[in-house]
Amino acid sequence: MQQKSSTSLAVGHDIPEQVRIPWSTAFMISLAGVRRRLLRSLVTMAGVVLAIAFLSYMLVTGNITAALVEANISDLNVILQSAGVDIHAADHRDTMLLLLIGLSLFTCLVGIINAMLMAVTERIKEIGTLKCLGALDSFIVKSYFIESSLQGVFGTVLGLVIGLLVALIVALYGYGRYVPAHFPVASVLMSLGKSFLMGTLLSVVASIAPAYWAAKKEPVDAMRVEE
Amino acid sequence: MSETIIRVRDVKKIYRMGAEDVYALRGITVDIKKGEYVSIMGPSGSGKSTLFNMIGGLDTPTEGDVSIEGYRLSELTPRQLAWVRCHKIGFIFQSFNLIPTMTALENVAIARIFYGLTPAQARRDAAKTLERVGLGERIHHLPSEVSGGQQQRIAIARALVNEPDIILADEPTGNLDLHTGEEIINLIGEMKANFGITVITATHDMKMLSASDSVVWINDGAIERIAKKGEIEIEIGSIDGSTLA
Ligand SMILES: Nc1ncnc2c1ncn2[C@@H]1O[C@H](COP(=O)(O)OP(=O)(O)O)[C@@H](O)[C@H]1O
Ligand SMILES: [Mg+2]
Numbered sequence: 001m002q003q004k005s006s007t008s009l010a011v012g013h014d015i016p017e018q019v020r021i022p023w024s025t026a027f028m029i030s031l032a033g034v035r036r037r038l039l040r041s042l043v044t045m046a047g048v049v050l051a052i053a054f055l056s057y058m059l060v061t062g063n064i065t066a067a068l069v070e071a072n073i074s075d076l077n078v079i080l081q082s083a084g085v086d087i088h089a090a091d092h093r094d095t096m097l098l099l100l101i102g103l104s105l106f107t108c109l110v111g112i113i114n115a116m117l118m119a120v121t122e123r124i125k126e127i128g129t130l131k132c133l134g135a136l137d138s139f140i141v142k143s144y145f146i147e148s149s150l151q152g153v154f155g156t157v158l159g160l161v162i163g164l165l166v167a168l169i170v171a172l173y174g175y176g177r178y179v180p181a182h183f184p185v186a187s188v189l190m191s192l193g194k195s196f197l198m199g200t201l202l203s204v205v206a207s208i209a210p211a212y213w214a215a216k217k218e219p220v221d222a223m224r225v226e227e
Numbered sequence: 228m229s230e231t232i233i234r235v236r237d238v239k240k241i242y243r244m245g246a247e248d249v250y251a252l253r254g255i256t257v258d259i260k261k262g263e264y265v266s267i268m269g270p271s272g273s274g275k276s277t278l279f280n281m282i283g284g285l286d287t288p289t290e291g292d293v294s295i296e297g298y299r300l301s302e303l304t305p306r307q308l309a310w311v312r313c314h315k316i317g318f319i320f321q322s323f324n325l326i327p328t329m330t331a332l333e334n335v336a337i338a339r340i341f342y343g344l345t346p347a348q349a350r351r352d353a354a355k356t357l358e359r360v361g362l363g364e365r366i367h368h369l370p371s372e373v374s375g376g377q378q379q380r381i382a383i384a385r386a387l388v389n390e391p392d393i394i395l396a397d398e399p400t401g402n403l404d405l406h407t408g409e410e411i412i413n414l415i416g417e418m419k420a421n422f423g424i425t426v427i428t429a430t431h432d433m434k435m436l437s438a439s440d441s442v443v444w445i446n447d448g449a450i451e452r453i454a455k456k457g458e459i460e461i462e463i464g465s466i467d468g469s470t471l472a
Contacts, residue, residue, distance in 0.1 A: 126327075128324075129320070129324040130326075133312070133337065219285040
């Protein structure tokens, strides 16, 4: 018996290659995971929510003030000036604003990467188990990339809503009826679009590294028993 | 005469821990026959899990090699190795290792998805397999919502759903009480009897040996002896001072 099996030792290429899981299936699996882990996901998203809320608040407030300055109503100009708005030159504030926005976005990027790396560390055993079941590295990359991106997009939308609402409330409180009368619909929509793109892009970019890091986890880690 | 399904040849595993070398396996050679129920017996730290990792292709030996159905694991590409794990082997873990955010059904279905089926087909097969291990009604519960014994049943369904040739169970009853542990061992024994699956379990509990066709005793990374079915009861008798029925 032993003799026979050693002479008939098969060669490796007889074994098929494991099939790849399509993106659509990976998406379904990740979406279900994000939904069930919602509270945890919200914590992960907090950085994105805040950064995008800040960005959209700044942009929308800028749009509203610009529209009111442009309206050039003498009563309103007085209110604007007492609120500290320079009605003659709105330009020199922009460098400061850009710096703040850039900083908040950078924090957001680092925040997502950090939160995802923590999520991967927490789930080393889960990744190992999936590999024992036949998951390829590519599936792990896909699912963590999708998960992180989904959270980023949800966080971005949430941040947009918060930023817009706060900007509206602050503007209405400061300038009252002038706001609806001179509301710059087009430029506000443009700002929201920019913030959405920025948040999504950032989330997707920040998801790449943790996804590859997750896929590098070994299946032996599934066997390890803690304590 | 049944054929050899797993060949382990002079497998050594050395872990480098700083300046010191830890010899987890010191040259293990063993053949396991198709349809056999083998228990790997040994104290904690004796190298059982390390040996399992080698057989399951989860880790590579420092020296020696393992082949399954004549295929040397060391010669396979990562994608072929994943195929072997998915199609040939069912893993059962001490701490169940279910995905906490997936229901019982989804936990089993995911193995079937890796096999290459669509999610709908996978769910259908998963439901059938869960039925077979006695979890028909709780398929939509999360692992945290069922008992430890039931969690291990879900894990067994997951290990069986792809109809593997081999079940690798590393201390499958380690986190269960005695009675539930016996139920799980009986369930694994049934699967072996009904489907001719080769079962390899690691344990340090004597009471888990009754279902075995043979017992491999390992200590400090080396095989002490291999006992066949007839010899096991005598073995237990001489250690326990009483004979198991
Ligand atoms: N990743 C590792 N790094 C270093 N030493 C290890 C590692 N895994 C296992 N060992 C050592 O190898 C030996 C065998 O461990 P293990 O196979 O887990 O034993 P068992 O499963 O029988 O309890 C032990 O001395 C353990 O400390
Ligand atoms: Mg162990």
